[in-house]
Amino acid sequence: xxxxxxxxxxxxxxxxxxxxxxxxxxxxxxxxxxxxxxxxxxxxxxxxxxxxxxxxxxxxxxxxxxxxxxxxxxxxxxxxxxxxxxxxxxxxxxxxxxxxxxxxxxxxxxxxxxxxxxxxxxxxxxxxxxxxxxxxxxxxxxxxxxxxxxxxxxxxxxxxxxxxxxxxxxxxxxxxxxxxxxxxxxxxxxxxxxxxxxxxxxxxxxxxxxxxxxxxxxxxxxxxxxxxxxxxxxxxxxxxxxxxxxxxxxxxxxxxxxxxxxxxxxxxxxxxxxxxxxxxxxxxxxxxxxxxxxxxxxx
Amino acid sequence: xxxxxxxxxxxxxxxxxxxxxxxxxxxxxxxxxxxxxxxxxxxxxxxxxxxxxxxxxxxxxxxxxxxxxxxxxxxxxxxxxxxxxxxxxxxxxxxxxxxxxxxxxxxxxxxxxxxxxxxxxxxxxxxxxxxxxxxxxxxxxxxxxxxxxxxxxxxxxxxxxxxxxxxxxxxxxxxxxxxxxxxxxxxxxxxxxxxxxxxxxxxxxxxxxxxxxxxxxxxxxxxxxxxxxxxxxxxxxxxxxxxxxxxxxxxxxxxxxxxxxxxxxx
Numbered sequence: 001x002x003x004x005x006x007x008x009x010x011x012x013x014x015x016x017x018x019x020x021x022x023x024x025x026x027x028x029x030x031x032x033x034x035x036x037x038x039x040x041x042x043x044x045x046x047x048x049x050x051x052x053x054x055x056x057x058x059x060x061x062x063x064x065x066x067x068x069x070x071x072x073x074x075x076x077x078x079x080x081x082x083x084x085x086x087x088x089x090x091x092x093x094x095x096x097x098x099x100x101x102x103x104x105x106x107x108x109x110x111x112x113x114x115x116x117x118x119x120x121x122x123x124x125x126x127x128x129x130x131x132x133x134x135x136x137x138x139x140x141x142x143x144x145x146x147x148x149x150x151x152x153x154x155x156x157x158x159x160x161x162x163x164x165x166x167x168x169x170x171x172x173x174x175x176x177x178x179x180x181x182x183x184x185x186x187x188x189x190x191x192x193x194x195x196x197x198x199x200x201x202x203x204x205x206x207x208x209x210x211x212x213x214x215x216x217x218x219x220x221x222x223x224x225x226x227x228x229x230x231x232x233x234x235x236x237x238x239x240x241x242x243x244x245x246x247x248x249x250x251x252x253x254x255x256x257x258x259x260x261x262x263x264x265x266x267x268x269x270x271x272x273x274x275x276x277x278x279x280x281x282x283x284x285x286x287x288x289x290x291x292x293x294x295x296x297x298x299x
Numbered sequence: 300x301x302x303x304x305x306x307x308x309x310x311x312x313x314x315x316x317x318x319x320x321x322x323x324x325x326x327x328x329x330x331x332x333x334x335x336x337x338x339x340x341x342x343x344x345x346x347x348x349x350x351x352x353x354x355x356x357x358x359x360x361x362x363x364x365x366x367x368x369x370x371x372x373x374x375x376x377x378x379x380x381x382x383x384x385x386x387x388x389x390x391x392x393x394x395x396x397x398x399x400x401x402x403x404x405x406x407x408x409x410x411x412x413x414x415x416x417x418x419x420x421x422x423x424x425x426x427x428x429x430x431x432x433x434x435x436x437x438x439x440x441x442x443x444x445x446x447x448x449x450x451x452x453x454x455x456x457x458x459x460x461x462x463x464x465x466x467x468x469x470x471x472x473x474x475x476x477x478x479x480x481x482x483x484x485x486x487x488x489x490x491x492x493x494x495x496x497x498x499x500x501x502x503x504x505x506x507x508x509x510x511x512x513x514x515x516x517x518x519x520x521x522x523x524x525x526x527x528x529x530x531x532x533x534x535x536x537x538x539x540x541x542x543x544x545x546x547x548x549x550x551x552x553x554x555x556x557x558x559x560x561x562x563x564x565x
Contacts, residue, residue, distance in 0.1 A: 004328040007317045021324055028331035041336030046345055048352040050361035114354035118364055120561070153449075153513040154426045159375075160516075175374050176403070178555050179422050179516035197431045197441045214431075214441070248518040250420035252366055252559050260370070276375040277428070294353050295362030295561070298408065 050294040054106055054115060064287040065096025071128070071284060079128050079284035082158070082273040089163065089173055089272040096286035097125070098270040107167045107265035108292065110255040116292035119253040121177075123271050125286040127158045127245045130183055132280050135236040136211045137202065139195030146191040148215030149239045150199065153182035158273065158281045160247045164261070165268040172261040173272060177251045180276070184243045191215035208233065243281075254297050363411065363562040369403030372555050379428040387424065387552040390453070392541035396463060403556030404534040412527035414563045417457055417464075418520035419534045421556035425449060425543060426513045450542020452509020455517050458533045467521045470539075471508035509539045525562070532560055 004021060007013055028036065053059035071077030080092045091098065101108060110117050133151040140146075161178040165171035191214065199213030210233065253266065269290050273283065306326070307319040330339070346352040353360075371386050372378075378385035388401045399405060403421065431442035456468040510517065519534070536553075543551050 004324050007321050009317060011317060013317065013320070018320070021320075025324065025327055025331070028328070032331075032335065035333055036331050036335050038333055038336040042340070043337055045342050046337055046340050048346050048356075050353065050356070113358075114352075114356070117358055118362075152430060154430055155428060157514050176368055176370050176372065176555050176557055177420075178374055179420075180424070180514040180554070181516055182513040184512065194439070195441070197444075214444070245512075247516045248420065249516070250418050250518050250520070250559075251557055252364060252368070254364075254366070293362050293364070293561075294356070294358060294360075295364045296357075296359035297364045297366065299366050299368070 051291055052116075053292045054102060054108065059102055059292075060099060061101070061291060062287070062289040063095045063097075063099045065094060065285060069094065069096070069284050069286075077284060079282045081131065081280060081282045082275070083280050084275065084278045089161065089274045091163070091270055091272055092283070092286075096288060098268060099288050099290055100268050101290060101292075102267060105167065107267050109265040110253070110258060114294070116294050117254065117297055118293045118295050119266060119269070120291040120293055121162055121249070121251045121253060121269060122289040122291075123160075123162060123249040123287070125160055125247050125271055125283050127160075127181055127243050127247060128282045128284045129242045129244070130156055130158070130279055130281040133236060133241060134199075134211050135233060136199045136213060136215055137208060137233065138191035138215055139199075139202075139212045140191065146215065147234050148191060149236045149241060150211070151183050151185060151239075151241055153185055155277055156183050156275075156279045157181065157277050158247075158275055158279065158283075160249065161272055161274070162249055162251055162253075163270045163272040164253060164257070164263065164266050165270070166258075166263040166265050167267045168264060170263055171268070171270075172263060174251065174253070174257060174261070177249050179247050179249055181243075181245045181247050183241075184245050185240050252297075254299075256299065359564070361564065363564060365406055365408040365560040365562070367403055367406040367558040369401070369556045371402075374555075376428050378424060378552060378554050379426075382552050385554070387554050388556070389550040389552055390423070390536050390538055390543070391550055392538050392543070394538055394541040396454075396456075396458070396535045396537050398458060398533040398535050399553070401556075403558055404553065405532070406558050406560055407529065407531045408560060410525045410527055410530050410560075410562055411564045412525055414522060415525045416520065416522050416561040416563065417459070417467075417532050417559075418518070418561075419457060419556070419558040420518045421516075421534065422554045423453065423455075423510070423515040423517060423536075423551065424513070424554050425515075425551045449511045449513070451539035452511030453515075453543055454509055454537040454539065455519055456535050456537075457519050457521055458535045459523060460531055463535060464521050464523070467519045469517065469519055470510045509537075509543075511543065530560075532558065534558060 003024060053061065068078055071079060080094065082090050108116055108119065130151055133149050136148045136150055138146040157180045159178055159180045161173045163171050163173045194214060196213035199211035202208050202210060202212035269288065271286065271288055305323040307323055309315060309319060345355040373385035378387040382389065388399050388404060391397055431444050433442050435442055452470055454468055454470045457464050
């Protein structure tokens with residue numbers, strides 16, 4: 001902050017005293033310090049945000065699924081089902097699950113001075129429930145009134161990951177973002193000891209044409225219903241078969257990821273789905289946010 | 300206040316006096332004393348550099364990222380076969396806060412200080428990805444049951460410079476309310492007839508308020524004010540009452556994992 005020694009009336013002044021005053025002002029201009037700036041004196045016209053994309057007017061950074069995907073008491077919803085066929089990671093081409101950062105060039109190569117160097121990814125999705133589970137009757141004669149379902153939390157899993165696709169159309173999964181979730185079930189031990197595991201088809205001659213065997217890690221029933229006589233089994237939906245588990249993924253994508261995956265840039269970011277144990281399941285609520293940051297990256 | 304101009308123009312041959320000198324100097328001095336604002340700077344003074352709005356700034360002008368990303372972890376079910384070769388990290392059954400000296404769960408870094416976002420995202424694994432082993436016996440023709448009712452669960456948190464950040468703790472665990480009977484569900488119950496001695500499980504709900512699942516994705520994060528200098532951020536896990544074990548009493552694991560620190564230095 002320059003100080004100006006005021007020249008009093010009748011004071012003598014000469015070249016040196018004037019130069020001193022010029023120098024003080026020049027010093028203040030040459031090094032503009034924080035206290036030279038008025039409070040809130042600068043705005044976005046002078047100081048750009050380090051959060052944002054290559055073109056904040058057109059780039060998209062967040063997406064959430066449309067309401068109709070979600071099952072709520074007042075609507076059935078239409079949650080996407082992740083099938084075991086075709087094999088491989090499954091994309092869901094709906095809002096909330098995929099994000100196109102830019103339509104045209106330039107794209108995010110995360111290695112250009114003055115441009116974003118990292119993509120901060122926030123992804124959440126709810127695994128609603130698994131499908132394809134079946135009713136099982138205990139194969140122990142004395143326990144044949146006990147039933148379970150094949151769903152269990154040890155051998156059933158849903159996997160979610162972040163996939164990026166470059167402007168050439170090559171898509172790769174970032175392996176460190178793979179998250180596995182098991183069915184949220186309450187497990188009983190009844191009928192958990194004898195019989196085939198996994199269960200096998202029963203003899204139709206017994207009057208029961210479902211699966212029979214161990215009720216390994218089978219969920220407890222959470223709704224009452226018929227279980228006797230054995231020819232009048234309960235419904236599999238009377239068991240604790242729903243999951244409603246949130247899967248959250250957080251990651252930072254950098255130029256090192258692009259190099260490792262052999263990608264040139266990032267045009268699309270997606271949540272993709274799979275099951276390493278070949279289970280099918282449904283997902284619903286989802287949101288995906290990608291924040292481009294201009295940041296120093298220290299690995 | 301904005302741009303200024305000198306009050307007086309000193310003309311050729313004019314006898315210079317004190318007043319115009321003072322008054323010409325004074326506006327500029329005042330302007331440099333907390334008076335500069337957007338009107339003193341060209342609209343593109345910074346943003347017009349090199350055709351990039353951020354071209355005049357270095358990468359660390361606002362944000363500094365410190366990453367600890369475990370990219371060498373096997374994917375899929377490989378860790379259930381060999382946790383060590385899959386680079387999974389074991390969670391001990393110690394019942395106390397446990398930290399891990401592994402990539403993705405720990406980051407030491409030098410901070411400039413200021414508002415900082417800490418975040419860890421990882422996957423916990425229990426079990427063996429099976430419900431029975433492959434050895435048939437008379438009692439278990441399809442293999443001995445290999446399962447265990449999960450226990451009270453885990454508490455998961457971030458620890459900063461040795462202090463667990465309370466606001467990051469996930470899970471609770473209430474041993475006073477929850478009836479933990481895990482031993483009734485283990486493979487140690489080897490007698491087939493044992494099942495007739497057990498109380499119906501529905502009468503004794505098991506587990507606790509901690510995070511509990513065979514496969515569990517977890518995210519913990521916090522925004523803190525960091526002091527300048529060396530800092531250490533760790534993921535810590537508390538295995539409540541050491542109850543979270545696999546069916547054979549083995550440790551459980553953390554698989555895919557990532558920890559990062561985002562300094563927001565300005």
